[in-house]
Amino acid sequence: MPTIAVDAMGGDLAPEEVVKGVAQASLETDIHCTLVGDEAQIQAALDRVPYNPAHIGVHHTRDFISMAEDPKRTLRQKRNASVLVAARLVSEGQADAVVTAGNTGAAVLACGQHFKIVRGARKAALASVYPRQTEYPGQDQLALLLDVGATIRCDTTELVQFALMGSAYARHVSKVPSPRVALLNMGAEETKGGDALVNAHRRLKGIPDLNFVGNIEGNDLAKGKADVIVCEGLLGNVVLKLLEGLAEVVVDLAGTARRENWRWKLGFFMLANSFGRLRDLTDYAAYGGAPILGFEHLMIKSHGRSNARAIKNAIKVAAKAVRDGVTREIAAAIERL
Amino acid sequence: MPTIAVDAMGGDLAPEEVVKGVAQASLETDIHCTLVGDEAQIQAALDRVPYNPAHIGVHHTRDFISMAEDPKRTLRQKRNASVLVAARLVSEGQADAVVTAGNTGAAVLACGQHFKIVRGARKAALASVYPRQTEYPGQDQLALLLDVGATIRCDTTELVQFALMGSAYARHVSKVPSPRVALLNMGAEETKGGDALVNAHRRLKGIPDLNFVGNIEGNDLAKGKADVIVCEGLLGNVVLKLLEGLAEVVVDLAGTARRENWRWKLGFFMLANSFGRLRDLTDYAAYGGAPILGFEHLMIKSHGRSNARAIKNAIKVAAKAVRDGVTREIAAAIERL
Numbered sequence: 047m048p049t050i051a052v053d054a055m056g057g058d059l060a061p062e063e064v065v066k067g068v069a070q071a072s073l074e075t076d077i078h079c080t081l082v083g084d085e086a087q088i089q090a091a092l093d094r095v096p097y098n099p100a101h102i103g104v105h106h107t108r109d110f111i112s113m114a115e116d117p118k119r120t121l122r123q124k125r126n127a128s129v130l131v132a133a134r135l136v137s138e139g140q141a142d143a144v145v146t147a148g149n150t151g152a153a154v155l156a157c158g159q160h161f162k163i164v165r166g167a168r169k170a171a172l173a174s175v176y177p178r179q180t181e182y183p184g185q186d187q188l189a190l191l192l193d194v195g196a197t198i199r200c201d202t203t204e205l206v207q208f209a210l211m212g213s214a215y216a217r218h219v220s221k222v223p224s225p226r227v228a229l230l231n232m233g234a235e236e237t238k239g240g241d242a243l244v245n246a247h248r249r250l251k252g253i254p255d256l257n258f259v260g261n262i263e264g265n266d267l268a269k270g271k272a273d274v275i276v277c278e279g280l281l282g283n284v285v286l287k288l289l290e291g292l293a294e295v296v297v298d299l300a301g302t303a304r305r306e307n308w309r310w311k312l313g314f315f316m317l318a319n320s321f322g323r324l325r326d327l328t329d330y331a332a333y334g335g336a337p338i339l340g341f342e343h344l345m346i347k348s349h350g351r352s353n354a355r356a357i358k359n360a361i362k363v364a365a366k367a368v369r370d371g372v373t374r375e376i377a378a379a380i381e382r383l
Numbered sequence: 384m385p386t387i388a389v390d391a392m393g394g395d396l397a398p399e400e401v402v403k404g405v406a407q408a409s410l411e412t413d414i415h416c417t418l419v420g421d422e423a424q425i426q427a428a429l430d431r432v433p434y435n436p437a438h439i440g441v442h443h444t445r446d447f448i449s450m451a452e453d454p455k456r457t458l459r460q461k462r463n464a465s466v467l468v469a470a471r472l473v474s475e476g477q478a479d480a481v482v483t484a485g486n487t488g489a490a491v492l493a494c495g496q497h498f499k500i501v502r503g504a505r506k507a508a509l510a511s512v513y514p515r516q517t518e519y520p521g522q523d524q525l526a527l528l529l530d531v532g533a534t535i536r537c538d539t540t541e542l543v544q545f546a547l548m549g550s551a552y553a554r555h556v557s558k559v560p561s562p563r564v565a566l567l568n569m570g571a572e573e574t575k576g577g578d579a580l581v582n583a584h585r586r587l588k589g590i591p592d593l594n595f596v597g598n599i600e601g602n603d604l605a606k607g608k609a610d611v612i613v614c615e616g617l618l619g620n621v622v623l624k625l626l627e628g629l630a631e632v633v634v635d636l637a638g639t640a641r642r643e644n645w646r647w648k649l650g651f652f653m654l655a656n657s658f659g660r661l662r663d664l665t666d667y668a669a670y671g672g673a674p675i676l677g678f679e680h681l682m683i684k685s686h687g688r689s690n691a692r693a694i695k696n697a698i699k700v701a702a703k704a705v706r707d708g709v710t711r712e713i714a715a716a717i718e719r720l
Contacts, residue, residue: 195569198577232532232620239617240535264624280576281618283569287601288625 047076048368050361051132051141054083055110056148057357058350061087064147067357069097074358077365080105080141082132107131110148113350117151121159129153133160136343143364145335147348147357154196154338161341164373166380170340171208172196172279172347173215174286175333181270186220188333189267190274191230194286196338197279203383205229205246205276206253210379211339212274213256218370219337219363220273224257228272230281231261246276253383334359337367344373384413385705386440387698388469388478391420392447393485395687398424401484404694406434411695414702417442417478419469444468447485450687454488458496466490470497473680480701482672484685484694491533491675498678501714507677508545509533509616509684510552511623512670518607523557525670526604527611528567531623533675534616540720542566542583542613543590547716548676549611550593555707556674556700557610561594565609567618568598583613590720671696674704681710 052068054061065088068079078101081088085106092102109124111117121130129148133156135141146153154172163170171193178189192212197204209227216225229247231239236247238261250258262271267285277285334356335348344367348360367373389405391398402425405416415438418425422443429439446461448454458467466485470493472478483490491509500507510529517524529549534541546564553562566584568576573584575598587595599608604622614622671693672685681704685697704710 198569230621232535232617264621264626265628267625268628280569281621284567284601284618284622285625288604288622289601291602291605292629 047078048142048365049078049080049140050364050368051080051082051105051135051144052357052361053110053129053132053144053146053148054081054088055128056146056153057348057352058113058147059353060147062091063352063354064357065091066095066354067352067361068102069095070354070358071361072098072101075101075362075365077101077361078103079361080132080135082107082135083110083128084108105131105135111152113149115149115152117149117155121152121155127152129156130159133157133343133345137161142368143343144345145348145357145360145364146345147335147350147352147360150195150347150350153345153347157338157341157343157345161343161345164340164342164377164380166377166383167207167211167340168204169193169200169207170196170338171211172338173212173336174282175336176286176289178268179270184221185270186216186222186273188220189270189272190216190220190225190336191282191286192274192276192339193279194282195279199280200242200278202242202245202249205242205278206249206383207340207380209246209250209256209258209274209276210253210383211376212276214375214379215337215339215367215372216274218372218375219367222273225273226257226259226271227274227276228259228262228266230267230275230277230285231263234261234263236260242278334361334363339376342373342377344368384415385479385702386415386417386477387701387705388417388419388442388472388481389694389698390447390466390469390481390483390485391418391425392465393483393490394685394689395450395484396690397447397484399428400689400691401694402428403432403691404689404698405439406432407691407695408698409435409438412438412699412702414438414698415440416698417469417472419444419472420447420465421445442468442472448489450486452486452489454486454492458489458492464489466493467496470494470680470682474498479705480680481682482685482694482697482701483682484672484687484689484697487532487684487687490682490684494675494678494680494682498680498682501677501679501710501717503714503717503720504544504548504677505541506530506537506544507533507675508548509675510549510673511619512673513623513626515605516607521558522607523553523559523610525557526607526609527553527557527562527673528619528623529611529613529676530616531619532616536617537579537615539579539582539586542579542615543586543720544677544717546583546587546593546595546611546613547590547720548713549613551712551716552674552676552704552709553611555709555712556704559610562610563594563596563608564611564613565596565599565603567604567612567614567622568600571598571600573597579615671698671700676713679710679714681705 137160173192175188335346417440474497508530512525672683
């Protein structure tokens with residue numbers, strides 16, 4: 047059974063909800079978790095919930111990086127911040143993967159500091175998942191979008207490598223055995239989007255075992271055309287935040303409805319089922335987290351607002367990826383390029 | 384009074400709705416319109432509605448470019464396509480601006496073929512408008528996003544010029560005397576987004592009379608932080624189509640509601656007011672169209688699904704921009720750079 051190093055101090059609801067998520071995982075699974083953070087706070091949180099001590103270890107460190115801190119500067123000052131120590135445990139062989147709900151920039155930088163980049167890989171990618179319509183029975187309700195901010199601009203090779211990384215990850219972690227991979231572009235035609243995208247399109251078409259479905263446009267993102275959507279970080283970051291922003295508008299609307307008059311309340315009650323789908327957009331707990339890909343080891347970045355269920359799901363995802371050897375599969379795919 | 388050359392054959396509902404829109408404008412305003420397209424079809428459509436013949440002329444041409452045709456190839460074969468002839472009328476001084484609801488690519492190429500680019504301008508930009516929340520009373524409900532597809536990648540100077548173009552246009556056509564201009568980026572900090580964006584941020588900060596409010600992120604697009612949002616075409620195109628795609632999902636939901644059971648119907652009835660805002664997203668008619676900027680003359684591109692009201696509003700917008708000398712103001716702003 048793999049050991050997952052969990053950043054106990056990362057996230058808006060840390061350490062309480064993180065520890066609670068680990069406690070739940072200890073009862074429901076055989077996965078071993080090492081909680082990294084302030085031992086006293088961790089133990090106090092553990093004392094409040096049922097857990098299986100055989101599956102939980104604690105690795106003490108006092109420092110941590112808050113959500114608002116500038117990751118680059120802080121990382122230099124806090125060499126024993128919990129997310130850095132968690133990554134170090136993995137690089138030293140004391141754990142197999144990291145789960146953190148903390149500062150995203152710090153998570154990416156911690157990987158860069160303690161993990162080796164996969165041989166032949168040019169850059170690492172930060173992935174994210176978002177719910178969209180499905181096109182066929184059994185398709186996963188979540189699509190994987192990468193990169194959403196580890197890079198800014200990407201060249202052809204980087205986009206091709208991100209496609210391989212995302213495909214390998216999705217094959218094991220989503221419900222889809224042969225995930226459809228697409229390039230996010232400004233047109234469906236293979237001649238669109240400039241040199242990097244045109245050449246990436248041509249190269250991806252020629253890769254055996256990759257289910258490349260071509261370009262998709264912005265209006266296809268909410269549909270089920272692709273399971274893995276590849277783009278450079280600047281574009282992915284704007285798209286992801288736009289989707290999150292619109293989800294917040296929907297949640298605001300629902301919140302208003304609850305406070306407002308009977309017409310609102312009744313209306314929302316009547317539409318509860320259909321709103322379920324929209325509400326899913328903000329149910330971070332259901333998907334647990336998304337990976338930082340391209341390193342020899344895996345880090346799962348959960349949403350900052352993760353609750354215990356989200357952390358538990360992220361731990362399960364990390365353990366499955368470790369057991370299935372996802373990072374080795376990515377390395378092999380990049381080597382074959 | 385300005386003369387607007389209207390592409391009678393462009394758009395999903397052409398020529399009927401286009402002609403009807405021109406007819407309405409002829410009764411409500413003093414604007415003169417020249418309908419460009421098949422004379423017989425135009426006259427047949429005119430005969431079915433009331434109009435003021437003193438304000439309407441017809442310029443016959445048989446060719447037109449359909450929505451589905453490849454604009455580049457078709458433009459070479461159909462040198463007398465209605466959108467090209469409309470642009471030529473403007474370049475020859477027989478009209479002051481063009482309105483078209485036809486093929487977007489053909490509209491941009493027609494400008495490139497018949498209009499001179501503004502002195503000093505590097506590239507033209509295709510703008511689009513979309514509704515979002517407002518932040519203060521009197522703020523326009525629509526934001527202007529550019530470029531959404533005339534370019535792919537943009538360097539610093541091109542982004543700076545787009546900001547000036549969008550600001551000048553919005554100052555006259557929107558309700559805002561000093562529109563807030565922002566760069567779409569992956570972070571609010573001025574160090575984000577790579578060289579082109581970082582340098583554009585620095586240069587825009589230094590331009591007097593420009594109300595530059597810095598970077599905005601994807602989640603700010605649905606808010607009222609900025610009135611003019613500047614980005615390169617690849618990014619703007621994906622964002623615009625994503626917004627349109629999500630609007631279609633909402634319309635689908637509403638359509639389902641109408642067909643479905645009483646719970647749905649009652650629910651939607653109860654929420655009708657709040658859905659108004661979401662429905663606005665697809666009310667192309669209210670905004671008429673968005674400009675192609677950077678040329679010495681103006682073309683307003685209306686949505687392909689434009690009805691008579693949309694065309695009429697686009698004609699009014701075009702006439703106002705002509706009267707206010709928007710393209711000369713853009714030229715002056717770029718010269719001052």
